[in-house]
Amino acid sequence: MGRTQPLSTALVALVALAVGFLLAGQVKAQLLTPSNQVGRNQALIRSVQDLERTNQADRANIQGLRAQIDALEAQAASQSQTTQGLQNQVADLRAHAGLTPLHGPGVEVVLTSGPPGSDPSGQSRNLITYQDVQDLVNLLFASGAEGVSVSGRRITPLSAFTGSEGEVIVDQGPPLFSPIRIVAVGDRNGMEAALGDPNSLPSLRIREIQFQLTLRVRGAPDETLPAFDGSLEAPHVSKA
Amino acid sequence: MSARPSSRRPRQRSRSSAGPTAVWLIALLVALIATVQLRSQAEVEKSLVQADPATLAFSIDQLSRSNDALEAQISDLAQRKLKLQSGGSTAADQALQTELDQLRILEGLVPVHGPGVVVVIDASGLTALDLQDALNNLAAGGAEALAVNDERIVDGVPIVQTAGGVAVGGTLTPPPWTIVAIGDTNRLAETSDAMTQQLRGDRRVRQATYRVESDIVIRAVVTERPFVYGVP
Numbered sequence: 047m048g049r050t051q052p053l054s055t056a057l058v059a060l061v062a063l064a065v066g067f068l069l070a071g072q073v074k075a076q077l078l079t080p081s082n083q084v085g086r087n088q089a090l091i092r093s094v095q096d097l098e099r100t101n102q103a104d105r106a107n108i109q110g111l112r113a114q115i116d117a118l119e120a121q122a123a124s125q126s127q128t129t130q131g132l133q134n135q136v137a138d139l140r141a142h143a144g145l146t147p148l149h150g151p152g153v154e155v156v157l158t159s160g161p162p163g164s165d166p167s168g169q170s171r172n173l174i175t176y177q178d179v180q181d182l183v184n185l186l187f188a189s190g191a192e193g194v195s196v197s198g199r200r201i202t203p204l205s206a207f208t209g210s211e212g213e214v215i216v217d218q219g220p221p222l223f224s225p226i227r228i229v230a231v232g233d234r235n236g237m238e239a240a241l242g243d244p245n246s247l248p249s250l251r252i253r254e255i256q257f258q259l260t261l262r263v264r265g266a267p268d269e270t271l272p273a274f275d276g277s278l279e280a281p282h283v284s285k286a
Numbered sequence: 287m288s289a290r291p292s293s294r295r296p297r298q299r300s301r302s303s304a305g306p307t308a309v310w311l312i313a314l315l316v317a318l319i320a321t322v323q324l325r326s327q328a329e330v331e332k333s334l335v336q337a338d339p340a341t342l343a344f345s346i347d348q349l350s351r352s353n354d355a356l357e358a359q360i361s362d363l364a365q366r367k368l369k370l371q372s373g374g375s376t377a378a379d380q381a382l383q384t385e386l387d388q389l390r391i392l393e394g395l396v397p398v399h400g401p402g403v404v405v406v407i408d409a410s411g412l413t414a415l416d417l418q419d420a421l422n423n424l425a426a427g428g429a430e431a432l433a434v435n436d437e438r439i440v441d442g443v444p445i446v447q448t449a450g451g452v453a454v455g456g457t458l459t460p461p462p463w464t465i466v467a468i469g470d471t472n473r474l475a476e477t478s479d480a481m482t483q484q485l486r487g488d489r490r491v492r493q494a495t496y497r498v499e500s501d502i503v504i505r506a507v508v509t510e511r512p513f514v515y516g517v518p
Contacts, residue, residue, distance in 0.1 A: 087339060087342060090339060090343065090346065091342065094346055097350060100353050101349055101353055101356065104353060105356065108359055108360060108363065111363035115367050115370060118371065119370065119382060122370070123375075123378065128375070128379060129382065132379055135382075136382050137518075139386065139393060141513070142389075142393055142511075142513075143389055143393055147518070148517070149516065150513075150517050181415065184418055192511075202441065204392060204430065204441070206425035206426035207422055208426045212341075213341060215348055217352070219349050231515060233515060276355075278388075278392060280431070282400045282430055282469050283398050283399070283469070285391060285398060286396070286397035286398050286503050
């Protein structure tokens with residue numbers, strides 16, 4: 047009895063391991079269908095993934111450094127009134143530049159691409175583009191937003207949108223894909239009215255009908271925007 | 287004496303059935319974790335696999351440039367931190383004053399100057415969306431400060447279509463639009479060239495030109511808007 051017990055346990059453990067690997071292998075085989083495209087793009091995909099990892103690490107580094115600088119400045123401000131005054135002015139400007147989190151009433155908009163193949167012309171008009179996101183962000187600011195974020199990326203006074211088919215890049219990336227979640231804090235009623243206006247966002251409205259893109263809007267009493275974690279370097283411009 | 291064996295037997299029985307059950311549970315957990323892990327990796331790869339080589343090449347170019355910008359920011363912040371660590375409130379005052387000046391420039395609160403481009407677009411029938419596109423192209427092309435017909439542009443300044451035409455920050459701004467962008471002139475010239483070429487192909491556009499200048503001044507400023515709804 048005493049000897050068969052560990053033996054049976056070991057056997058069960060081996061079977062368990064085999065089951066685990068089999069299951070995982072099965073899932074992997076189903077999800078990663080081998081194709082010529084995968085083979086051709088493999089090197090490019092690896093480069094993108096490496097760059098995305100660096101991008102993420104750099105952002106974390108920037109956030110860490112900004113927090114450390116804040117702490118050092120606060121320490122200095124506690125010893126000098128002049129420093130305290132300067133720190134208050136900087137804090138206000140940082141908030142307006144999107145360098146600190148912001149919360150308050152607002153709206154959440156979720157933009158989702160239409161299903162694959164819903165544009166039979168092959169022009170991919172079923173996909174969300176960076177122009178769609180740009181139009182939405184501009185509409186939100188024009189209707190009372192005090193701060194906006196796009197899938198966790200805070201919009202700053204220098205923000206720009208780029209991208210290619212189905213890919214949206216805000217400032218220094220990384221690329222964002224559908225669904226894109228846009229959150230705005232500000233005049234909730236004004237923003238909801240603008241988003242509900244059938245004459246606003248004409249390109250999106252038409253493609254909603256033709257290619258089943260979706261635009262879901264939800265108002266909320268308290269939305270939170272993250273702080274910007276990218277670069278705000280502007281080396282070519284100086285005070286006149 | 288008789289109580290002991292009877293109490294031991296059920297304990298042995300429960301151990302012999304609990305052992306394999308626990309191992310099976312662990313097995314299930316291992317399988318589940320492995321599956322979830324592989325699925326999340328596969329999901330990420332699938333979204334990239336769907337992208338064509340041109341999109342991937344675009345992503346590589348964009349991410350490389352972005353990472354350079356992020357690293358420049360890291361270097362700047364690291365230097366600022368070192369200065370703060372080495373000095374007392376004097377170093378802090380200097381660092382804060384530098385940041386104050388930078389943020390005022392960034393938010394359009396003070397007049398600015400620097401190298402850049404001047405883009406002129408004369409057209410009839412262009413809308414607020416066309417102007418937003420042009421400004422976004424320049425911002426993505428390296429503009430660090432922007433103005434249209436002497437109206438300063440930063441994100442948050444409303445550019446809207448009204449019955450009378452395009453309004454920028456509440457001021458009616460009819461074409462011709464003179465867009466001034468300060469920044470890296472190589473990148474801005476490249477962007478302006480592509481943009482004006484495309485605009486010249488538009489029937490509504492009468493003129494779309496650009497010129498590079500070594501020093502442009504933007505005097506227009508934006509009025510600071512206090513938060514009404516948002517709480518930092």
